[in-house]
Structure formats: C-alpha cells, structure tokens
Amino acid sequence: MSDPLNSIAIDRSERLGSPGLVLALALVMSGAAAAFSVLPKDQAATLVLGLLAILAIIGICALFAIAAGFLQLVGQSTKNDLTKLVCDDDPEGLIAVDGSGAVLYANPSYMRLAGAQSQADLRTVERLFSGTPEVSEAVYRLAQAARDGRRHVEELRLSPALDGEGRVGWYKIKVRPLAFERGRAVLWTVADVTRERERQENVFQELQHAIDFLDYAPAGFFSSDREGSVSYMNATLAGWLDYDLAQVGSGGLALADFMAGDGASLLTPIAGAAGEVRTERLDIDLKRRNGQSLPARLLHRVAFGQDGAAGPSRTLVLDRAQDKEPAETSRAAELRFTRFFNSTPMAIAIVDREGRFIRANAAFARLMPEARTPSSDAPAGSIFAGVLERDRTALEAALAAARHSTSDMPPVDAALVGGGERSARLFISGSDEGDGSGATIYALDTTEQRTLQDNYAQSQKMQAIGQLAGGVAHDFNNVLTAIIGYSDLLLANHRPTDPSFRDIMQIKQNANRAAGLVRQLLAFSRRQTLRPQVLQLGDVLADLQMLMRRLVGEKIDLDLRHGRDLWLVKADLNQFEQVIVNLIVNARDAMPKGGKILLRTRNIAADQCGELDEQSLPTADYVAIDVEDFGCGIPAEVKDKIFEPFFTTKEVGKGTGLGLSMVYGIVQQTGGYVFCKSAPGEGATFTILLPRYVADESEAAQSVEAPKAPAADLTGHGTILLVEDEEAVRAFGARALASRGYTVLQAGSGLEALEIAEQNEGRIDLVVSDVVMPEMDGPTMFGELRKRGVKAKVIFVSGYAEEAFSKNLPEGEDFGFLPKPFSLKQLIEAVKGTATQPN
Secondary structure, rough: OOOOOOOOOOOOOOOOOHHHHHHHHHHHHHHHHHHHOOOOOHHHHHHHHHHHOOOOHHHHHHHHHHOOOOOOOOOOOOHHHHHHHHHHHHOOEEEEEEEOOOOEEHHHHHHHHHHOOOOOOOOOHHHHHHOOOHHHHHHHHHHHHHOOOOOEEEEEEOOOOOOOOOOOOOEEEEEEEOOOOOOEEEEEEEEHHHHHHHHHHHHHHHHHHHHHHHHHOOOOEEEEEOOOEEEEHHHHHHHHHOOOOOHHHOEEEEHHHHOOOHHHHOOOOOOOOOOEEEEEEEEEEEOOOOOOOEEEEEEEEEEOOOOOOOOEEEEEEEEEEEEEEOOOHHHHHHHHHHHHHHHOEEEEEEEEOOOOEEEOHHHHHHHHHHHOOOOOOOOOOOOOHHHHHHHHHHHHHHHHHOOOOOOOOEEEEEEEEOOEEEEEEEEEEEEOOOOOOEEEEEEEEEEEHHHHHHHHHHHHHHHHHHHHHHHHHHHHHHHHHHHHHHHHHHOOOOOOOOHHHHHHHHHHHHHHHHHHHHHHHHHHOOOOOEEEEEEHHHHHHHHHHHHHHHOOOOOOEEEOOOOOOOOOEEHHHHHHHHHHHHHHHHHHHHOOOOOEEEEEEEEEHHHHHHOOOOOOOOOOOEHHHEEEEOOOOOOOOHHOOOOOOOOOOOOOOOOOOOOHHHHHHHHHHOOOOEEEEEEEOOEEEEEEEOOOOOOOOHHHHHHHHHHOOOOOOOOOEEEEEEEOOOOHHHHHHHHHHOOOHHHEEEEEEEEEEHHHHHHHOOOOOOOOOOOOOOOOOHHHHHHHHHHHHOEEEEEEEEOOHHHHHOEEEEEEEOOOEEEOOOOOOHHHHHHHOOOOOOO
C-alpha cells in the first residue's frame, strides 16, 4: 500500500477487469484460427487439441480459485462504492472486526487516531485504549456489549491524549453489531470530543465566576419558588442572616425561616398576568438565625409564564440598618409612618415594662379605651386595666417572656373590660423603643369569632344530645312494641268482665303514654315520621294538656281556653306538638318565680287579618293559637333577634338558642306564620296562625263513604318472612300473624333471612323486616333479595322516619312502612293491606 492513510480493506471482491488480458486472449484465438487454416489437417488437429487441453486446465484452476474465494464474479459483489466512500470520508474513526477480532475495515480517521502507518501496526479499540482502571472498565463494558450483540456508548478520559499533543483527551466510543453474511461482525466508532469538553469547561468556569461575583456582591440576593422554598441565596445574605451557605444551597430553607412575623405572606401570593414581569418594593424585617431582626428593603421580581403561573423569583436585599438619611428625609418618613400607623385597621400598641401605654393607634384605642396617648394632663393608662382579672396573669407572663426572648411568642386570648362579652387575641413581641424593656402588642378583636365558636360548640352538643335521644327512642320503641303487642294478645283472650281485663288495659294505656314521650324524643332529634294530617287543634291541645302541665311545674298555672267551632288545619302532629312544647317552656322560663300561662285558640276570618297589624300577613282564613305569659317581657333591641338560630338571653349552658328558631321553621314549613308582641315588664304573647283546611270533593266523598264500609276481614293466608333482631318483638309478630292464618318464617338478622329465602324459593309472599339490625340492615337485605330473584312485597318496620332509609333502597322499588311502636291491629292491617294490593 503506497499511501499509509488509505483505508485497509481485507475483502477485495470489488476488483475491476483488465483490458490487456482480453486483447491478448483475442490475439491467441486469432493466431490459432490462422494456423488451423494454413497447417496440414493432422498438425492442425494436434494444435487444436493442445489448445483445448490448455483451456480446460485454465478453467479447472479458475473453478478452484472461485471455490476457494480467490476469485469472485463481478455480479456477486457485496460492496458498494458509494457506501465505502461515505465511510472513508467520515470524520469519526470507524473500524469493523469479525468475531475473532480480525480487522475487516478501518477508515482513514481511525488510522490517524491509532497512529497506524499500515495494516501491520493497526490496533483494535481494546488495545488502543488502555491505561487507568476507569478507562479499562469502560472498554470492558464496550467489549462485553459487542460480545452480547447489543449497542453501547461510553465517554472516557485518556491522559495523555492519543495524538500526544495534549495532556488530556476525551473520547466517545460506540459499538454496535453488524449484519454480516459470513459470520458476526462489530462496528466500533471513535470520536474525539476533547474540544467540546473544553468548551463546556470554559462555560462552567465563566458561570462559576458569575456566581462568585454574585455571592460576594455588596447586596444580598435570593431566589424562591411560588411555594416559598428558597433555591438560591448568595454568600452576602447568608452571612447577614448567620446561615451556612452549604446548607442554604441544598434547598433546605424556606422564606418563613428568615422572614420575621408573616413577612413570607407578602412574597408568595403575588399574582400577575400571562407573560408579565412584576417588581415589588417591600420594607420588612428579616430574622437572623439567632432570632434578632434585620431591617431590609426587598426588590422582589417575579416573571409569569404564558399560563399565568409564577416562575422563580429574583429578589435583591438591601441592608437598611446602615442607611443614613438626611434629616428632612427622615422627618418625611416619620410622618408617613405616623399616618400609616394611625390609619391601619390592625390594632397596634407599644407598652413599657409595667404595661403602661407608650403609643397606640386608633384601632387599639377603639378596642381598649385605656390605650389613649399619654400627655401632661392625662397619665398613661395600663393594658391590664382593659383586661378582665382572670386573664391578667397570662398577659403578665407573656409580657415578661417577651422582654427576655427574641423568638415569636404564642398569642394570648383575653376577655376585655366593657359592655358585653368582648374578647381579643394579643400577639406580643419585644420592643426596641426606650430602654428596650417594653413590648409591641398587636390585637385582633375576636368577639364575633368567639361567639360563633360558642354557638358552634353549643350546636354540636345539641346534635350529640339529639343523636343520643334518637338512639334511646329507638331502643324504647322495641320495648314498647313488645309491651303493646302482648297486651293486645292478652286482651284478645280476656273478656271485659274479667278482673284482669282492666289491669291489662292499664298496661296498654301507660305503654301508649310512653310511646308519646318517645315521639317527643324523636321529634327533638328530627327523626320522627313526618306525615301531615287533618287536625282539630282543640283535641290536640287537650291530649297534650297533661304533658304541658308537667312541664310548667307547680308554681305556674296553665289556663287552656278553646275557641268555639274551630276550623280544621293540616299539619304534622309531631311537629305541631314540638312547637307548643317549645313555646310553653319559653313562657315558663320567663317566670322563674311562678305565674300564669294562657293558651287559647280562635278562628280569624280573612276580614279580621287587618286587626292583627302585621303587614307581612296575607289575607286568608286562619286558626290562631296564642301562648301568653306574664313574665319579664322582651326588650325592644332583642325582639328582632329572637327567631335567629343560636340567639338566647339565658346564661351560658342553660339555653340552646334553637327553641324559637325551630318554632319559626316548623310553622313556616306548614304554611303558617308566627308573631310576637311584648314589652318589658308586661310579658309576651306568641301568636301562631295556621291556614284553614278545606277538604276538596274527593276527600269529602271519602269521608262520607268511610262509615259505610263493612268491617274489615283481617284473616289471610300465605307465607310471610318476619325479620326482626329483637326477640320479643319477633315472637309477638309471629304469634299475631300465625293466629290470623298466615305461615310465618322467622329470621333474627338479614343474613339469616337470605338463607331462609334460598331454602324456600318461590314460597314467600311477603317480607316484614326491621330497618336497623346488626350485620345487615333492612334496605341492604332488600337489595340482596331482589338480586336473588325474590319478588315478594316488603313492609319495613322502624321507629325512625320513612325518609331516613328510603334513599338507600333501589330506585323505583315499592315498599310498605309501619312505624314503631305498633299494636296487633296495626300490624295485621298493614300486612292485610299490602298483601291484597296487586304486585
């Protein structure tokens, strides 16, 4: 090879043909033809045979050469001149080796990198790159990838460089397998990236210089994200704040760590438009690591992206402790501060070590009149004079701690002297005015907040009591159901002339009275069954008279006066009873020493509405119920608030503030109105107006035809699945239904009911189930029965309102409802009525 930089190619299948050999062969053939025509026939034949023998020998040798690979036909060439030209001109070094490591191809770039003059001194990549362990390990990983037939890339540092001109050289080496028809081959690519690395190092050095300049600039600098996490702080600011720069640079610092008070909240919520860059100038105090303050001016710049999101901030910090302003500028600044101090809605005051006011703004003076500015004729007031005695000890301790502490103190909640129950939250920190032994106090008026908290706590207590009452009522309903049911069974087997008949009737009547008390508990917990019905208020109040007399006690006389020919109203009985009970209790509490409560009913025709002097009352026929007491009356400033939730004039813990608001809500839901007339010392009168009820034609026809209906036949037949976890109630129900001709299957839980339904597939005609049961409640069991193909009708039994569980049933399903406690007759009528309805 004449040029040592030419590529080395072991495969020579691309050789071109020789024109000289073709011309020589043509001359020999022409001479043989001429000799054949001139020589005698015998000599010509001998010459031809000799030539043929020579050509045969040449052909046989050519076949052996082709078979051995020394010769190749031009049509079988696997190389491409264009591909070879591209590889030869590639600036990166390329070398191809076979599976045994023999070189198949190397381009001039690799020859120059390897410093090879010929094929004899050409080295492969494994031999070319050797030296330090780091280099050897990288080359080993490349060789291993070549043996595994996969691609791999490594970048390594070689010292000295291959060209010998530089002390260090950087090389990127790639290896990838090649598809080769005569075995496995691997292509190695070697690129010299020393200059690229040098450029990167130069950029890094320039960046490092810029960071050094920024670190030691005469001003502080930091950058933070929108969550308040600090990503960078220069050495100057870190030194001012006494922080370790290495720790700050790791991102473990937040704005709240070195911003005094709530200063961090001034930086994080800054908002802007898309693409906007905003700069804020803020004069605030920074907090050193030891707790001392550092006055500073911040130039805070934030850039917003196209989506409006805030990017990282760039904040320049100027130390204001070293500022020396001219006298006029200082005076102007003082005037600006005084205006700001007095006009801010935040209450701020400065006190000395004895708690006397040195300075206070208007907001603090409004909160605490003792905070007037001291003068020659008005001595300084004390902050302790404006706080109730019970909270003065805590305030004294906080002021003493503020004088000796540099950290933020916990706030003090204190009740204030003055009219009403006023309170404030005081934030106390040390003050540097005077001898530095005083304190700065920031106050927030928490009167309204504390009232809301007290009301909320009271409502939570009442809710808990209501839940307890509802739970107790539910358990009592089960007991009363069993008592009433077994009383009915005993009455069915005793004649009225039997001596035991009256005793059993007494048991049943007292159980019904107990059931009425349970309804009151359910009404209080708002879990009662709400069913509007036509009421004659005279009868309702007569039935409620015993309970009302028990509520008012012996010191108060209850006078009930019924109006004549009262019209009918339509309302929920339980809700109406709750309204009357609340008003009677309110009237009793207004007369702690005893007195008289007048309860009267009357009709008010439409033309009499004007006499009531109530502008908001529409003209119509009403039935009025007046509850009048002769107690202390209601002051004019309180009268407008009596129907507001949580408003009460009773002592803390004695009143819920919900009684009259419940009265107002129930009457409004019924379509009625409630008004109050009162004067201090003259008692109060609450008037409830319920719309007159007039039956339509269909209801009137039903009421006329009802007495003509024949006596109901309460017997029946069919199979009933009775599901009840209370054994006494279940036994009574099973016995009552069996006595009327039904076949009863009993289950103590929802799971047991599912097993019985599977064992009696297709036989069950009706399911009577309790709602609240352990393991599986009634609505869940109902859904499982429908999934199993049980199409029987269902009657749910519960002491709670129907609406409390109907929302848990599958949509569109029909079911019956029987409230607890119930009698034997009510159970039989519910079963009979449901069983006779079409499915």
